[in-house]
Amino acid sequence: MKRYRKRISSVLYYVFAVLAIAFFGLPLLWLILTPFNSRASLAVEIPTAPTLDNFRAVFQNKFAVQALTQNNLIIAIGTMLGVTLIASLAAYALSRARIPGRNAMAYTLMLFSSVVTGTAAMVPIFLIIMGMGLIDQHLGVILVLIGGNLPTAIFMMRDFVDDIPASYEESAMISGASPFQIFKDVALPQVRPGMMVVAVWSFVNAWGAFLIPFILLRSSDKLPASTAIYSFYTEAGTPNILLVSAYALLYTLPVVVFYLLVNWKYGFRFFGGIKR
Amino acid sequence: MASIVLKDLSKTFGKVVAVDQVNLTIQDGEFFALLGPSGCGKTTTLRMIAGLETPTSGTIFIGDQDMTNCNPRERDVAMVFQDYALYPHMTIEENVGYPLKVRRINQAERKQRVTDVSNNLGIGSLLERRPGQISGGQQQRAAVARAVVHHAQVFLFDEPLSNLDAKLRFESRGFLKHLQKELQITTVYVTHDQAEAMALADRIAIIDHGKVAQVGSPQEVYLRPQTVFVASFLGNPPMNLLPCKLDLAKRQVQINGSQIDVSQVSQINGIKTLVSEGENLSLGIRPEHISLYAEETAQAFPAELYVTQPLGSEVLVTLQVAETTVSVRLFTDEPPELPRRVWLKPDPKRILLYRTDGNLVA
Known part of the structure; x- marks a missing residue:
């Protein structure tokens, strides 16, 4: 039985x-x-x-090609750089400084992240960007995406930084290194794997972002691929499945390549490593 | 080269007092150990000397200069951490040379000094490796090399041997002491291992709950502990402490029904002013200062045999005297046959008397 x-x-x-x-x-x-x-x-x-006819047809659509090769790259790389840089510095401070209630702070930030880029904040975001005069500019999109991705990125980075013994920095401090030297020589090489994780993660998020660019961008030559994909729909709104799928495949490839590259160069690992 | 003076040094973390009004003077060129159980504040004291913690109150002088609020880099100290803190992404050569690199010493001289120090410490062949590729003992030497390389005026050691196995620890102990004597650099050494402190230091400060319990040479603190805490912290096994009652007129104490003469106790002459008739005291005696008799003997008190442990060159005998456990060390390589009931005679010159508040009667 x-x-x-x-x-x-x-x-x-x-x-x-x-x-x-x-x-x-x-x-x-x-x-x-x-x-x-x-x-x-x-x-x-x-x-x-x-x-390969479908790909040939896709490449004939200049508008869609520009979305993929220019607009998407600008938005994704801009967001990636901003998120990675700010998150590293913020996580470093959060991990090392003795701030009362810093854990509560980190979790609250984390919660906010889903709010900022979510549908709930659409109207205020639009008004803010409008007020800043950044409507229909890539910078506006990048800023909003950075803001939306930062909390989770800080949270992830903090875990990496927490895993690095403070005695590395203390030792460098006693050796006579200046704060900048400590960051460059000791801290940065240690958190690099974490920065790579955050970089890939924020790149992918920005690469696939639909809602924010859709709301904030107006001119068709500035739209990223996620919105430009609609140019393969007929006037009546039915998609040309062959072209959509060909375009979608092209749209996916850079992310996969980027991931493989980082994995090969640095080894992709999440949340710390084995204790020495 | 510098002396270190700590004046009324205190450090509190929230409500926890880690270091409490510590006053210490460490001489130029001295090997000074801070000894105490974990959490007693010894590492915090060291970190304040290094400049990694800011004192809550008090002053730190290094070489006559007030360094209380200086950055670590201005203090010209070198430190070896418990986990060695060798940078895993640098080779041993880069690690050892790092203090020189940040001091902008040119590459040729840097290489020369790193090579010299490394050869001196027996890690000259490992310079191309990374910390993860060498053994614990080699890592420790590399960490020491990094501390030595830039001729700091003070060395700070934070339990540098605690991650090594017993055999290596013994070797490293000799190596560190030899190095310190050779370089003659003022050294502060934090440890919870009394054997390490005794073996290495010129003077030891025993720390208890953030306060200095006693300062003195290894012999002084071992033979004349000023408090019950020091007496029971030093020695392996520690000093025996037997509750006893004082008979002031006869200069005797009573233990387990026997009278023990304490007229040879060095502080006995002034004792009338210090203790009163019939006061309850503790008699302190080291395990190696007790003789063991199978029959009833004068000046000895009876004890029940508990267990004997042969340790090669000596035998450790554990006994019960009323409610108290007593250790006796016999310097013999032959485990003796002992009856269940034996008599213990403390060496009258070695007896120490402690009051119930834990202080030596002196």
């Missing part, structure tokens, strides 16, 4: 695993396969006669 039950549970386990893999894997498979198909379909099918 016990063995029978055990077998049932292991069968159920595999059924569940297969379903879960299918649920997450099939859309990805569709995304990879469909752009090479000559015939539009929502089914996952291996193309019988693979073609």
